[in-house]
Amino acid sequence: MNNPYVPFKLPIINVTEETDIDYTFRFKSDINPQNGQFLEISIPGVGEAPISISDFGDGYLDMTIRRVGKLTDEVFELKEGDYLFARGPYGNGFNLEDYKGKDLVIVAGGTGLAPVKSIVNYFYEHIEELKSFKLIIGFKSPKDILFNEEIEKWKNKINVILTVDNGDENWKGNTGLITKYIPKINEEDYNQTEVIIVGPPIMMKFASLEFLNNNFPEEKIWVSFERKMSCGIGKCGHCKIDETYVCLEGPVFNYTKAKNLID
Template sequence: MMKNPYIPNKYSILHIQHQTDIDYTFRLACDIKPKNGQFVELSIPKIGEAPISISDFGDGYIDMTIRRVGKVTDYLHSLQPGDHMYLRGPYGNGFPLDHYKGKHLVIAAGGTGLAPVKSIINYFHRNSHEIQKLDLFIGFKSSKDILFMDEIQGWMKNEKFNVILTVDKGDEDWTGNVGLITQYISNGTIGNDENLEVIIVGPPLMMKFTALEFLKKEILEKQIWVSFERKMSCGIGKCGHCKIDETYVCLEGPVFNYTKAKKLID
């Protein structure tokens, strides 16, 4: 008998970590084995369903960092450890982790776009012998919007990592970098290198102009990867909300090589 793909499974909340006033990371006791960059469909009976990126995972758990932006996510932020969520998935194509091994990897993440790539960063943080070097550009609107600060500080201590954390606008509580990610890429030393791979995740405009900065540095289109994780809807190509021309983003993506992504104009 064929299983109904819309029926989710029930999972218990192990831990909830407040990242900002509106961003919480939920750790669920879960047997799902995702690939880096995949997403799940999270549902609450009688409330609704929402596609959510997986921000990290390990044996017996997954993490999801969720922003309070609507009916479903408002309800989620009222839950406590021991309560339950319902998930189906994982869905989509993730990042080709094995392809990045032994390479000089560059990751540019804007805002909540850090969540879908955090598992990759943590993998190479734990297994730094598997990578040549990792340059990490992370940007947030303000210091109050920064996610995963404890982990970012840990990444900064890794000898193979070069981490640039910046905010769009500074404030009296912030003494670090100020400005858009693009200016740090433009002023940096990253250039044409056949052993280089670039990942970009964030708001659409951020991804567009960040990719252009890398292309200006003669990095090839085939060396750039992006995630359209904000386009997700039903997850299985039935509703059509993620469709761009003839491409179902939830089936072929959300991760695309730039050679394909540049043609997906929504």
């Protein structure tokens, strides 16, 4: 019988510096996860943490990691040829079939872009599977923008709106909170539109309200919870909200469920 707590090695293929505190690590891997799932990554003697899978393909997977503490300090010292340990993938992800043939709107704030990056890349390569695709991305400042080169590439096929809360003297793009750019959807388009919102909790709250205030149906909104998921298999209870284990039923939830998940 396999022990679900025993991790496996993930060799590092390369490391991309996105910002001063956000690096994307590409690992050699045959894992075929669901979009939006996560891994528990670890370094023995240092610690373990849940990290979203930001992209994956034949023989590799990517994780975009922010330097925020003891474990990630050590992860940022790793380089090509090194490895870390991982368990998973875990959780309930996004089902791409829910969005095919629809008008898709993705609203992503800050590092919330990472969990949906694989969805964006999939539909970029299969744009004919959507009626339309609008991607609204917000960051605190220009220096916090992730995936700059890919964002520019996405603009070739996707309606991309990129905004920053606070620009600088060199910033020529949009400024203002991400909610400023959320579209008004006509009632006759409700049934053919799906919305994904991922980012900090306060951002997801007000972005969702922008759609709901336009009478957009709750069941057409999907969110992903960034929450401390320690074991990943519903045993430790760290991620539990009332009777819901986020690591098992989430991190992806329909808004009809998510609206009641309050700490």
